[in-house]
Amino acid sequence: MLSYRHGFHAGNFADVVKHTLLVAVLDYLGRKDKPLVYIDTHAGAGSYDLGSEFAQKKREYESGIGRLWDVADAPAAVARYLDCIRSTNGGGDLAHYPGSPAIARQLLKPADRLVLFERHGNEAEALRSWAADDRRLTVREEDGFEGCIGLLPPPTRRALLLIDPAYEIKSDYVQVVKTLAAAHRRFATGVYMLWYPVVERARAERMLEALLATGIRRIQRFELGIAADRDGFGMTASGVVVINPPFVLGEQMDAALPWLADQLGEPGEGSFRSETLVGE
Numbered sequence: 001m002l003s004y005r006h007g008f009h010a011g012n013f014a015d016v017v018k019h020t021l022l023v024a025v026l027d028y029l030g031r032k033d034k035p036l037v038y039i040d041t042h043a044g045a046g047s048y049d050l051g052s053e054f055a056q057k058k059r060e061y062e063s064g065i066g067r068l069w070d071v072a073d074a075p076a077a078v079a080r081y082l083d084c085i086r087s088t089n090g091g092g093d094l095a096h097y098p099g100s101p102a103i104a105r106q107l108l109k110p111a112d113r114l115v116l117f118e119r120h121g122n123e124a125e126a127l128r129s130w131a132a133d134d135r136r137l138t139v140r141e142e143d144g145f146e147g148c149i150g151l152l153p154p155p156t157r158r159a160l161l162l163i164d165p166a167y168e169i170k171s172d173y174v175q176v177v178k179t180l181a182a183a184h185r186r187f188a189t190g191v192y193m194l195w196y197p198v199v200e201r202a203r204a205e206r207m208l209e210a211l212l213a214t215g216i217r218r219i220q221r222f223e224l225g226i227a228a229d230r231d232g233f234g235m236t237a238s239g240v241v242v243i244n245p246p247f248v249l250g251e252q253m254d255a256a257l258p259w260l261a262d263q264l265g266e267p268g269e270g271s272f273r274s275e276t277l278v279g280e
């Protein structure tokens, strides 16, 4: 029985880097009028109350979004992300944290669509009630790895697919690559984002090697580390791989990641990677 609930972790350092990237990619894709399909293979509950029992258990948000909440001098990509989180909170104190579906819902336009996969019954129910009045949005309570493939290519031939599993089962490290390979075969020009944790460095790197072995091109990786790798004793870094990234993304993250590493890293241990893994 899987027990992962994103409510325990909402707003932690991994969410900060993942959602900073998500905002940057959605902003870029939003520059064109042609409708976009946003597909979230592992959507979570959509939005999180930071006062809830889940969030309060370890208060992970305090060392993530909590540390950035009052800053005024963040690099542009982080400032833009902070605008979204502040807007979720109506300009007041930090009380709610938007998950990826809520961020996408905030940034997408009336003609865009969101398809949210969530296999956990409670989370899917939360998504359905949270999103009931939004006709752009479909919640599918099923396996997102399989379900996303049938949606590609979308009729408008514009899509962003976020793959964000919890890696609670180790086969996820293999499944994410299979899913990306299958999705890319059907729709090579889509934009794909894959989140990964660094709990064991070798496992994360093996997953990336398998991705490179697929032959897919135009791959960038962005990672934020808050402590030196210490295999098996918690998540010390987390990253996002982007396939077909907006051309401005590397530059934006080159400015954002060193700053985030300073703000969120343990003293002297913050680190980052911003690199092209495969070019054109």
Ligand SMILES: C[S@@+](CC[C@H](N)C(=O)[O-])C[C@H]1O[C@@H](n2cnc3c(N)ncnc32)[C@H](O)[C@@H]1O
Binding pocket: 004, 005, 006, 018, 040, 041, 042, 043, 044, 045, 046, 098, 099, 100, 101, 117, 118, 119, 120, 123, 142, 143, 144, 145, 164, 165, 166
């Ligand atoms: C890391 S959380 C998602 C967080 C969310 N994307 C965000 O950024 O706010 C992963 C979610 O995937 C769900 N899940 C696990 N396996 C799944 C699968 N095969 N298909 C769809 N959802 C799954 C879990 O119940 C959990 O809610």
